[in-house]
Amino acid sequence: MRIFVIILFTLYINVISQQIDSTNSNLSKGTIQNSIADSSKVDTTKTKKKSDIDAVVTASAADSLFYDVKNKKMYVFGSGELKYKQTDLKSGKIFINYDTNDLEAFGIEDTSDTAKVKIKQAPILAEGTDVYEGARIKYNFKTQRGFISMAKNKEETSRYEGEKVKKVDKDTYFIEHGIFTTCELDTPHTHFTSSEMKIIQRDKIIAKWIFMNIGGVPFPIPLPFAVFPNEAGRRSGLVIPTYGQDALRGQYFRNFGYFLALSDYFDFTVTGDYYSKGGYGLQSRVRYAKRYDFSGNLSAGYSKIIIGEENDPQRREQTDWNVSLYHNQQIDPTSRFDVNLRFQSSSYLRNNSVDYRDLLNQDIISNATYSKRWDESGNSLTLNYSRTQNLEKGDIYESLPNINFTKNITYPFKREGVENLDDQKWYELVSYSYSGQLRNDRKKTGGNLTSRAGVMHNLSFNASPKIGYFSVSPRASYNEKWYNKRIKIENQVLEKVDPITKAVTKKDTAIVTDVNELNFVRTFDMSVSASTKLYGILQPNILGIEAFRHTVLPSISYSYKPDFGSDTWGYYDSYTNSKGEVIRYDKYQNEIFQGSGIGESQSLYFTLGNIFEVKMAKDPNDTSKTTEANKIQLLNLNASLGYNFAADSLKLSDLSLSYRTQIGELLSFDGSSSFTFYDFQGGLKTNRFLSSAGKGLFRLTNFNFSVSTLLSGEKTEDSRSNQKKSEDEFGTFEKKDIVDLNKVDATPDFSIPWNLSLSYNFNLSKPTPDSSQTYSNLSADLSFSLTKNWRFTVRGSYDFDRKEVSAPAVTIYRDLHCWEMNFVWHPIGTYRGFRFEIRMKAPELQDIKVTKSSGLYSGRR
Incomplete structure (x- = not known):
């Protein structure tokens, strides 16, 4: 039967125990209590040295626990366990001397195998998260120093072993004839051996004259010393470079630098490259992050490429640079801020990247966006900056600012609490929505810089009443654009004289100039559509097919837009060329939201949607209640055709078809086609x-x-x-x-x-x-x-x-x-x-x- 003894070796218990003058005894829990009860018979006038053990010691054993009261020693036999503060020791044998505060633990010889001596219940010492195994352990409670023979220690991603391990303070160990490995196998594929190693817990491992061993074969040439990280997570340290040979740039050292883990939320890296033919590079990166709140980084790079020998006439030098900023932040549940900016020289990727997707990329796109929404009203606001850099031509397109505001669909006549469509009046289905945009664009091509700015408003009114089997949707929209300039085109005739024949040729040239003034472009259009659904069902009940269903979705719509190119609206102007031809042009064709468009439109559109589905018989062994898994969509086929009554010719549009099908997760098919009705x-x-x-x-x-x-x-x-x-x-x-x-x-x-x-x-x-x-x-x-x-x-x-x-x-x-x-x-x-x-x-x-x-x-x- 397991003996369990709890001994409280505080100062008071130690004083009482020293008053006991008794012979050695093999004690059970009851005999300890009896001994203490008889302590009044012992002379207590002698002053005894107090123990340095100042906390509760809990001991247990599966075999026996022997306490020598006179000599203040305790012996634990058979699966013993001892707990003291954050220290937990398990071993076959444990000896404790309370006078010297020493502990010694070792295993028990296994006599079941006479051919080979084995040790069972070897000591295992755990201090917090650190666990040590060995053949023999010696430990002092006062100094917290110890000694472990044939020791093993397992860290989070690595472990070290040694013939002798000596603990010199709380976090420092010395190992004699030790090994270090990250392989968890008992016989590791790779390990490092050293005659002397110093372990600093949660910091580093320092070893001198270290050999690398792969597959049991040591490298013949050792390193004089090595430092291994011994800390989980990110930690500061050198970034080890790579060495190699490049046919164009010569021998190189690349990515040599330092990583600095400044805190749990912030770090910094700087690295450099060196090429024997004179090229070099420098990169730096700052990262920051706070989980669930924000994260980002700022990086920059500079490189100088030198290709060719010093006396080579084809020798060339080129410098490249790049700066990038990434940031994302959830400010609150209704707003966030996202930044992804990249600025670089046009040849940076070509000279520094090995990703063929980068080498094929011709545009560098940057964005910065702040978005905010208001849940109660459904309104939203977006502030955006965008930049596109064409690497081949060097052109840069920027948009700053780009502000968008959207007002959610609003039903001004809807009664509160009435959600059922059948209970609502037709005017309750009338709604309106609004969106506004302010944008300023800049374009830099070569040495030329042009800019365009404007404001655009969109207001639309909709209704969706149901008339019998048809859903009718009338719509009207109004658009207004504000510009601070327009264009003016004048014809200029250039004459060229042939130096031999003296013949004069004339060429018309359109001269475009900007006119700075406030301008408004107002347009509107309206439409009405009607749609319904028709179903056809066939139930063959053969081959496990319960039914075929064909859903037809016919729709017809009519839209009208006036001809805003007529003189009535004043959005178009004209000039006359040397032949007397009058050429009309849109005064706002170069503006950010363009002009009004030309030509009246009265279009009638027909669309016909077709959905073909099959329903398979349910498996009798399927106990689930759902039937969706038995429905398979065979084909989705749509056709559309339009007719413009206001067009002077080619009134009938092309016939457009689209088709799509998906057979489970096995096959996906989609396509489209168009047909014309007119001759060429x-x-x-x-x-x-x-x-x-x-x-x-x-x-x-x-x-x-x-x-x-x-x-x-x-x-x-x-x-x-x-x-x-x-x-x-x-x-x-x-x-x-x-x-x-x-x-x-x-x-x-x-x-x-x-x-x-x-x-x-x-x-x-x-x-x-x-x-x-x-x-x-x-x-x-x-x-x-x-x-x-x-x-x-x-x-x-x-x-x-x-x-x-x-x-x-x-x-x-x-x-x-x-x-x-x-x-x-x-x-x-x-x-x-x-x-x-x-x-x-x-x-x-x-x-x-x-x-x-x-x-x-x-x-x-």
Whole structure:
């Protein structure tokens, strides 16, 4: 039966225990109580030394617990456990000396195997979150120093072992003949050995004359010393550089610098590059984050590229720079602030990136947005700054400010508490909405800078009464634009004299000038539409099919817009060329919201929607009450056609068709096509129907479709997907702030044994009967696990018109337990090349890696 003894060795209990003059006894709980009860018979006049143990000591044993009262010693045998403050010790044998405050623990010899001596119940010492294992442990309660032979310690992501471990203070240990590893196997794949190691808990591990051992084979050349991080989370330290050779820039050291973890909310990184032919680079980044509130970073980079030898006439130098700011903040539940700004020289990505998507990108887009909404009214406000930089031409487009205000749909005549449409009067369904925008745009092309500003108001009125089986929706809208300038075009005749024949030629040139004045452009339009639903159902009850349903959605609408290009409105002007021709132009065609448009419109539109569905019989073994899972949408087919009564010709619009279907998650298909009813002559569309020319009812002008599928094996449980995530304030922030231009693909998902993504796109364009252009492309992405540790990915596309493969890439990933291998290969094309890398997985040791690259990946950061 388990003996459990609680001994309170406080100052008072220690004084009483020293008054007891007794022989050694094998005690149970009852005998301890009896001994204390008889303490009045003992001489208490002697002064005894007090113990330095000043807290409760709890001891337990599965076999026996022996207390030597006279010598103040305690012996614990058999699965013993001792608890003192934050220290917890488990061992087969535990000896305590309360005079010297010493503790000694060791295991019990296992005699069940006579062929080999084994130790069971070896000591395990836990101090807070630190756990130590060893063959023998000595520990002093007063000095909190100790000694462990054949010790092992497991940290959060690493562990260290040693023949002898000596604790010299609360957080410092010295290890003799120790090893350090991040591999959790009993026989690690990789470890570091050292004759002397110093451990500073939650800080660092310092070792001298250290050997790296891989697969049991040590590297022959040791390092004089090494420092390993021994702290979870982010920590300050050097950023280890990479060394290599570049064909154009020479030998290099890249990404050498320092990372400074200033707090849980803020850090700073600075790195530099050096090339033997004279080039260099400097990068810095500041990150900040507070979980659930805000996060962001500010980064900047500068590089000088020197290509060619010093005496080479083709030698060239080029400097590049970039500055980027990322910030997102949820100010309160109704407002937020998001910033994503990027400013850089036009050649920065070309000279520094290894991502072919960056190299193909021609535009750098920046945005900063503040948004606010008012829940009670549904109104919203947005303030935005946007910037687009064209890397090829150098043009810059900016919009500042761009202010949008939207008033939610409002029903001014609606009665409170009446929500049922059948109980509402027709005028209660009348609503209005408003939106306003103020925008100022600037365009910089070469040395020219132009700007345009304006304000636009949109006010619309709607109603949605139901008349019988039809839903009728009348609508009227009003638009007003405010501009501070307009254009004026005048014709200028330029004469050119031929120096030989003396002939004079005249050329008309339109001279455009801005007229600064306040202008208003007011337009309006109105429309009315009616729609309904028709159903057709067929119930064959064969092959498990309960019913076919065909839903028809017919709709007709009429819209009217006046001709704002007429002289009545004053939005158009004209000039006369040298031939006497009068040319009309929109005075606001260059403004930010453009002008009013020309031409009257009275259009009648017909749309016909068709939904084809099938309902399968329910599985008799299915006990669920839902029936939605048995409905399958076979096809969604829509057609539309319009007629403009106000047009002087070509009144009938093209017939447009769109179609879409999806067979579960297996196959997705969608497409569209358009047809014209008019004949072509001389490459131009004429006001003559094809039927009148005996060429049929209509002619195909455009046809396109896309089909895609995603297939994958059944997902399995993979322990690697359950690895502990970072719990600091930054969370997953680092993944979306700055792209690591050196980083290859992320660790793949081994829980999916394979997946295949296929998509095919086809487009046929026939603007005239005699001309056509086609485009067809097949894209594929195949990923599979050959074994539980090998992952292959092949992706690419094939252009059937050019008969060439575009952007193929092969990625091979190998999980090597505490190491990982990644190989990326672009076999053909402009960006062909490869990158091969083997590195350790542990975050604190990821700078230990072997990298080889060529082509795209060589010589780029």
